[in-house]
Amino acid sequence: MNEYRKRVKKLEEIGRIRLSRNFWLREFLHSEIAAVHGITNKPDDLELAVAAGSRLCKELLEPLHQTFGSVRIRSGYRSWELNALGHRLGLGCASNEKNRAAHIWDRRDVEGRMGATACIVIPWFADYLEGGGDWRAMASWLYDHIPFASVTFFQRLGAFNLQWREEPERTVRSWRQPKGKLVLGDSLYPSSVRKAYSQFPPFCG
Numbered sequence: 001m002n003e004y005r006k007r008v009k010k011l012e013e014i015g016r017i018r019l020s021r022n023f024w025l026r027e028f029l030h031s032e033i034a035a036v037h038g039i040t041n042k043p044d045d046l047e048l049a050v051a052a053g054s055r056l057c058k059e060l061l062e063p064l065h066q067t068f069g070s071v072r073i074r075s076g077y078r079s080w081e082l083n084a085l086g087h088r089l090g091l092g093c094a095s096n097e098k099n100r101a102a103h104i105w106d107r108r109d110v111e112g113r114m115g116a117t118a119c120i121v122i123p124w125f126a127d128y129l130e131g132g133g134d135w136r137a138m139a140s141w142l143y144d145h146i147p148f149a150s151v152t153f154f155q156r157l158g159a160f161n162l163q164w165r166e167e168p169e170r171t172v173r174s175w176r177q178p179k180g181k182l183v184l185g186d187s188l189y190p191s192s193v194r195k196a197y198s199q200f201p202p203f204c205g
Contacts, residue, residue: 007040014042017050020057022065028053028076028118033086033093041082045106049077052105052116056164060146061118066204068124074159075119078103101165115149115165124201126158135160137196139172139182145203 015026086093101115
């Protein structure tokens with residue numbers, strides 16, 4: 001029982017770590033896969049995970065929270081063990097090597113870069129899409145306002161993966177129509193999509 005209490009207390013302390021003004025580590029640790037399979041989803045390298053997660057929250061998630069209101073975390077940090085299991089079972093997890101400096105916050109990628117990814121839902125954006133909005137307007141807004149490394153849009157709930165990483169490539173992909181990779185910057189088309197985010201709330205960075 002004493003060992004059990006120690007483990008619970010340790011997890012509680014990890015969960016209380018504040019990553020930014022509005023985000024704590026605890027909300028990034030929840031995982032349905034971990035719950036079903038009895039895995040404790042906690043970082044092996046807590047210092048690196050907190051460093052990467054803090055940059056994700058401060059530089060990407062906080063501006064979204066300040067501009068659009070509520071930001072819900074669907075999936076955040078995954079331990080090496082948890083991600084490997086999710087990949088092996090075909091539960092939507094990329095391989096461990098691909099998820100270094102992505103969902104696996106406490107492992108640098110092969111080039112030594114630190115990074116962190118979260119899958120998020122913004123209720124304002126979900127409502128915008130339900131009203132006939134185009135996901136590419138959000139892609140353009142993100143490109144113009146926050147220093148993401150990559151973003152991937154999903155079909156349900158208006159959810160998208162948002163990654164912070166050192167030396168960002170700034171890539172955009174989508175499983176929503178039109179699917180595929182979107183080239184942003186000066187080559188974005190149609191131009192009306194870029195103009196669509198004039199309907200968005202004023203940026204609060």
